[in-house]
Amino acid sequence: MAQDRVEAVERALTVLEAFDSPQDHFTLADLAQVTGFYKSTLLRLLASLERYDYVQRGQDGRYRLGHTPVRLARRHLPSRQLAAWIQPVLDSLAERSGETAALLEVGMGHAECRLVTLPEASLRHDLRPGMRWTVANDDEPALELPGGFMLCRSLDAWSDGLPLWLSLSGPAGRLPRDDARHHLDATLAELARRPTDDAERGTQ
Structure with a gap:
C-alpha cells in the first residue's frame, strides 16, 4: 500500500x-x-x-x-545444502592428512573460511568459519602462515559457479608439501567420481 x-x-x-x-x-x-x-x-x-x-x-x-x-546470500537454502554436501569431504581430508581442511569462498580481493574440519593434534592451524584475509589475486587465495603452510585447489567444477576453494593447512615440517598436494588431488579425484546430480549434491 x-x-x-x-x-x-x-x-x-x-x-x-x-x-x-x-x-x-x-x-x-x-x-x-x-x-x-x-x-x-x-x-x-x-x-x-x-x-x-x-x-x-x-x-x-x-x-x-x-x-x-x-x-546474506549465503543464508539461501542451496548454499546450506552445498555445505552439507562438502562437510564430509572436509572431515575425510582432515582425518587422512592430519591437518586442517577447509572450504574457502574467494572474491573481491578477499578469502573467507566457510567450513572447516580441525585435526585432533593440539598443534594445528586453528582456522575458524568467518575468518577472512586479503588476497592479492583471487586465483591464489592461500593465507601466509608464519611457520606453516596452506595449499588450495579450486572447486569450480563442483560448486555451481560459486568461487569456492578446498584448502589444507598446518604447521611446516609435519606434512610434506608433496603429500599435502597428494591429499588434495586425491580429494578432487574423489569428487570427480561422485554423482553430480542435484539429489546427490543437495542443490535445487
Whole structure:
C-alpha cells in the first residue's frame, strides 16, 4: 500500500539495484545517471550503505558492492545444502592428512573460511568459519602462515559457479608439501567420481 512506503529505504534499494549490472565499479556520476538521483542525495544514501558494508568506496572514488549482500546470500537454502554436501569431504581430508581442511569462498580481493574440519593434534592451524584475509589475486587465495603452510585447489567444477576453494593447512615440517598436494588431488579425484546430480549434491 502507498502509505506503507518508506521513501528513504526505497531510494537506498534503488541504488543497490544499480549494481545488478555487468559493470563492477561505478562513479558517483554513473550512479546519478542510472538512478536519476541528485549527487547530494546519492552521497547521503551511499554513506549509510557503506556504513553497513552494502557498498564499498575505493581509493579511486568509485563504488562497488560490499560484503553484506554476499553474506546474506549465503543464508539461501542451496548454499546450506552445498555445505552439507562438502562437510564430509572436509572431515575425510582432515582425518587422512592430519591437518586442517577447509572450504574457502574467494572474491573481491578477499578469502573467507566457510567450513572447516580441525585435526585432533593440539598443534594445528586453528582456522575458524568467518575468518577472512586479503588476497592479492583471487586465483591464489592461500593465507601466509608464519611457520606453516596452506595449499588450495579450486572447486569450480563442483560448486555451481560459486568461487569456492578446498584448502589444507598446518604447521611446516609435519606434512610434506608433496603429500599435502597428494591429499588434495586425491580429494578432487574423489569428487570427480561422485554423482553430480542435484539429489546427490543437495542443490535445487
